[in-house]
Amino acid sequence: MLEDIFHRVKLASKxxxxxxxxxxxxxxxxxxxxxxxxxxxxxxxxxEDLAAIDKSNPMYDRLQLTPARLKEIADNMRHVATLPSPLGKVLKHKTLPNGLDLRRVSVPFGVIGVVYEARPNVTFDVFALCLKSGNASILKCGKDAFRSCQAGVDLIHRVLESVHVSPDIVALLPATHEATAALLQAVGYVDLCIPRGGKRLISFVRDTAKVPVIETGAGVVHCYFDKRGDVAMGQRIIDNAKTRRCSVCNTLDCLIIHSSRLSDLPQLVKPLADKQVKLHADPRAYAALQGRYPADLLVPVADDDEWNTEWLSMQMGIKTVDSIDEALEHIDTYGSGHSESIVTDDRAAARHFQQAVDAACVYVNAPTSFTDGAQFGLGAEIGISTQKLGARGPMALEEMTTYKWLINGNGQVRP
Incomplete structure (x- = not known):
């Protein structure tokens, strides 16, 4: 059954x-x-999907659809339709001394498989980006979102059939472990696999797949408030990065603060108290917040392993450092290469931070909440790549293509 799906999608992709x-x-x-x-x-x-999951589960927000979110999905799809085609672009053109004419031209990958969890919006985002970039798609969502994703794919299929386009250009696999394993082993059918989810899912896909993989999604995200940071600006940035939508991968997980600015810490996190954000503070930050932040929302950091946490909820760590280099060391140790930010009025510090941080997106005086393709003007993205080979950062239309060389001759032969 699964191989039949793979075969039909591969055929339709042509x-x-x-x-x-x-x-x-x-x-x-x-x-x-x-x-x-x-x-x-x-x-x-x-x-139906939401009824089976606890509202306190961080995945609940990712799973939930609302009329406003569906309107946004539809608007993003229309926006993708207005974007220039990424196909057929001449990326390089040269003529050799022997007269051979060489062009490097953008083309689709072919069939892209996407493994994702409780994110029904991904169903529509992947379809839109794959169709626009000339790729067929095979979707494998988590069981928590299966009814939502099935409804989405059924809708897409009805539209495709209404204009006599093969519905096999997009397929949804069963919500089983066997289907995931088959997708990751589908050599000859799947040209690229992209996991969308947490660290465990991404590690499983990377370690199991026989098809090429681009890693996306997992984010342990920091904001460093420098000794020359502006408090009012920092407050807005921290609030937006943490609370705008706490369950997404670009959400702030850890505020790093210079020790000379601890007296400003209560003011920096004041908006978070109103939104019930629980702070996991190191000893110096804890002391600075005691009596100035709700006691039931303030806890000491349990151990260093907690700095590895991608909270995906209204929780955040606070780390105190004595220098920008100590902040950079912390990010290097615990960051995931996703998105990092600095708040500072010191241009030299900003430049040093952006040059030294090893991440796909590095911000100065702006929140990490901007890390997605729609905000970068690229259209909805299929994921945020945290690797260095190939695509890095938001993977939008251009990142959904590869290239091939087209060589025109006039009878030349190689000596």
Whole structure:
């Protein structure tokens, strides 16, 4: 059964590189329209998934669909339709002394498999980006989101069939471990696999897959408040980075503060108290906050392992350092290469931070909440790559392509 799905998707993928660009864009707009028209159908399926998960679970927010979120998904899909095609771009062009004409041209990967957890929005994001970039997609969501994702794929299939396009350009696998294993072993069918989820999922995919993998998603994210940071700016940045949407991978996990600014710490985190953010503070930060932050929301750091935590909830660590280099050392030890930020009025410190931090996205005086493709003007992204080979950072349309060399000759032979 699974191999049959892989075969059908692979076969359907052959038609995508030559699909008319106007048809791609029309399909995206038709799916966006259908999302808005069938909002209640999608929400009904989502409610079934939500009923099986505790509201206190950090995954609940990622799993939940609302009319506003579905409207945003539809709007993002329409935005993708307006973006320039990433296909057929001449990336390099040269003529050799012997007259051979060489062009390096962007082309689709072919079939992209995506393994993700309780994120039904990924279903639509992946379809939109894959269709626009000429790729077929095989989706494997977690069991917590299966009804929501199935409803989404069913909607897409109905739209595709209405304009006589093969529904096999996107497929949803069963929510089983066997399906995940089969996808990761599908050599000859799957050209690239992208995991979307936490560290455990990403490590499993990387360690198990026989098909090529791009690692995305896991974020242990820091903001360093420098000795020359502005308090009002820092307060806004910390609040936005932590509380805008606490369950996503670019959310702030640890505030690092210069020891000379501990007296400002209560003011920096004041908005977090109103939003019930629990702070895990080191001894110096704990002392600075005692009596100035709600006691039931302030706890000492249990041990150094806690600095590795991607909270995905209204919780955050606070680490005190005596220098920017100590902050950099902490980030180097516990960061995941995702997104890091510094708040400072010192241009030299900002430059040093951006040069020294080894991460896909490094911010100065801005929150890490901007790390996604839509905010960078790239359209919705398929993930945030934390690796260095190939795509890095938001993986939008251009990152969904590879290239091939086209060589035109006139009878030349090699001596």
């Amino acid at each position: 038609s995508l590189p030559n699909m008319d660009e106007a048809l791609r864009n029309r399909l995206l707009c038709l799916v966006a329209d259908a999302i808005e028209k069938e909002t209640e159908t999608l929400l009904a399926a989502n409610r």
